[in-house]
Amino acid sequence: MKRKKKIALIFGITGQDGSYLAEFLINKNYIIHGVKRRSSSANTQRIDHLHDSINFTNKNFFIHYGDVTDSSSTINLINSIKPDEIYNLAAQSHVKVSFDIPEYTANSTALGSLRILEALRFLKLNKTKYYQASSSEMFGRQSRNKSQNENTKFHPMSIYGVSKVFSYHTTIYYREAHGIFAANGILFNHESPRRGPTFVTKKIIQALVRIKFNKQKVLTLGNLYAIRDWGHAKDYVGSMWKILQYKKPDDWVIATNHIMSVKEFVTVSAKKLGIQIKWINKGLNEVGINLSTKKKIVKVDKKYLRAGEVDFLKGDYNKAKKLLKWKPKVSIDQLINEMIDDELNLYE
Ligand code: NAP
Ligand code: F7E
Secondary structure (H helix, E strand, C coil): CCCCCCEEEEECCCCHHHHHHHHHHHHCCCEEEEEECCCCCCCCCCCHHHHEECCEECCCEEEEECCCCCHHHHHHHHHHHCCCEEEECCCCCCHHHHHHCHHHHHHHHHHHHHHHHHHHHHCCCCCCEEEEEEEHHHCCCCCCCCCECCCCCCCCCCHHHHHHHHHHHHHHHHHHHHCCCEEEEEECCEECCCCCCCCHHHHHHHHHHHHHCCCCCCEEECCCCCEECCEEHHHHHHHHHHHHHCCCCCEEEECCCCCEEHHHHHHHHHHHCCCCEEEECCHHHCEEEECCCCCEEEEECHHHCCCCCCCECCECCHHHHHHHCCCCCCCHHHHHHHHHHHHHHCCC
């Protein structure tokens, strides 16, 4: 007998991770339903290739309007689709922006998870599995000499981080109190050519490529000394699926355990583009000079500094490695190469 195809519902399908996850699940033969927000201009560029071309309509791929700040659309979609798996990737995901729009961030990033889980409880869909996109930002302020794992105490430094802590505990509450298969993936920073342009890796690579082609003069950044554990989004979406296939719902750190500062990321990326940077001065006066042209190409502006900064993140993913058999495949070096190549393609 032919096995019935599994149905996945992805909130946040138009985002970086949503698009890679949709590709991953298509390859696993899932029927995919995705939720997109109404916007005044197109917001489906990352997924258009999956369902939409002149001669092609994917019969296993459906997009619906919805919003996790809207309970009625959330419950109606879940009720009509009755998915086997829900991936909640929807969020106001920019940490710096969460200082500017804290209430909306809490509404989408914190209460969004509550609305979905409450819908599952209310509809008695106790076979549907739920994945929560938790974040290393929940760890927030940490000491510099230790990696963070599933037992590390949270100390969030933004309303984004606080909202993710709410969703993390809400997920565990529905698991323990209502028996829902609800799991947290605590993912450290992950990037790709599809990364939004205001996140630091994409911003750096876009700017350096433009500088190389004389389309931009200077790259302006905030804290050059923040340290992150950067991986590839394509690698990380595989862990989301594995988390929901594990024999029981649990909480998992997903990371690479390799770290780099923002400043090193700039230096390494520039070098790959044939630009040698010499750093001079300190604090807000620190600048990066292009050694061959002697021109200032990197500077610091306090408008990119954060009221609450997370200085250091390094993930210990041993639990996922041992039990999920998950490990990152793409190194930071390969990630930077891929992001640079993608950007260079725009100019060639
Ligand atoms: P992203 O590119 O910003 O994507 C976020 C997605 O959520 C987009 O599809 C966005 O729609 C959607 N969204 C935002 N507000 C919504 C709302 N009110 N209702 C419905 N959808 C909404 O983020 P990402 O990098 O793919 O990350 C995916 C998830 O993982 C997020 O929850 C993020 O917080 C979390 N996370 C990310 C990282 C990382 O390093 N990337 C690490 C840990 C956790 P539009 O396209 O219309 O904006
Ligand atoms: O900043 C510093 C900034 O905005 C990284 C989200 O996906 O990962 C992401 O959050 C670091 C920070 O990512 C600029 O201060 C310096 O220390 O790329 P980012 P993030 O804040 O770490 C976590 C895990 C998530 O969950 C989030 O959803 O870089 N930085 N100068 C800068 N950052 C930005 N954006 N722009 C600058 O000019």
